[in-house]
Amino acid sequence: MARGRNSHPGGRGGALLACERAIDKSEEQKQSVKKLQARGVMIADVIKPNSDIAEVLRASDDRADEFLSAAYARLKALAEGNAKRIYDIEDFVDAVKVVRAEVHETLAAAGQNNEAGATTMTEAPDYEHSIHNAVERVHQERANGPSRLPHEDHAMSIEMREALGEKVPKKRSRASRGGGADDDEDDLEIVQNRVDDVHTLKCPITGMFFENPVKNKMCNHVYDRAGLDQLIRMRKYTCPVPGCANRSLSLAQVEEDEQMKLKVKRFKAREEAEKKRQRELEEDDDEVLE
Known part of the structure; x- marks a missing residue:
């Protein structure tokens, strides 16, 4: 057959x-x-x-x-x-x-x-x-x-x-269950923080701004690839973020974090723009004094 x-x-x-x-x-x-x-x-x-x-x-x-x-x-x-x-x-x-x-x-x-x-x-x-x-x-x-x-x-x-x-x-978590006296809490609005917290933009290992950030798929923490490579070479397999229970840190757990990379780029661009505005303000003040 x-x-x-x-x-x-x-x-x-x-x-x-x-x-x-x-x-x-x-x-x-x-x-x-x-x-x-x-x-x-x-x-x-x-x-x-x-x-x-x-x-x-x-x-x-x-x-x-x-x-x-x-x-x-x-x-x-x-x-x-x-x-x-x-x-x-x-x-x-x-x-x-x-x-x-x-x-x-x-x-x-x-x-x-x-x-x-x-x-x-x-x-x-x-x-x-x-x-x-x-x-x-x-x-x-x-x-x-x-x-x-x-x-x-x-x-x-x-x-x-x-x-x-x-x-x-904010999503109404109790709406499908008929609501209640606490529904007013669900009407609170979340507004984006326009300035990214600088501490979240730095690697917990190197302390420097992320250059090649990778996100851990197990615990969702972000590291710079250079810092993670350093830990692995030192045979340290515990997530460096305080309080994290991940004690099996490995390269296989991480993926490129494009969003964090763009956040750092955006923060630096804003920082540079603010410095430029400050310089222009100082130049205008000098012209007024003259």
Whole structure:
């Protein structure tokens, strides 16, 4: 009897390897979305309504407000799209994990049959179809679940709106349960701090501004790559942030933090702009005195 595609253990092993590669690839895909988000936030911060650029545009073009409004809408749509991409990646990964478990079971059953001397050959499952069905199932479960926020309420969307200077209402955590006397607390508004805390922009290891920041996926702390490399060389595997319980620090835990890199760049640009304004003020004062 002719064997179907992937009907032998080697074929199923290939399917298992494909699942592992797809899961590994998901981190790279997420990182691409995060980079796109970080660049969008950077643009939003530059052209937000009270920015110097927005003021210059308004002073030089009567249609500036129309242009800026369209730009703001596109940036918010970008953030919502990024939220959707993250959800899609997560759904796909979870679906692949389901199929991976099925492959493991199939391989285990095949091994037991071989040990028992069974010779029956069966057509291999259509794993591509299985993944497609699993994705649909996971997506439906998540989309209708209480834990998944709408795209416009995702952290990426909130981040973009804050970068544009909008006041973002705190999410009502008790609204779905009928509210109560404490609902007034949920009406508090979160306003973006326009100046990044300088301490959060420095590596906890080197004490210097981040140059090549990496974020720990286990504890969410950020280090400069040079500082982390230094710790690893010294065989110190405890996260250097005080109070962190992560005692298995490794290079495999971190990913490039594009957003932090842009925050440092933005802070330094603001700092330089402030110095320039101070110099101009001092020059104006000198002219008045003369």
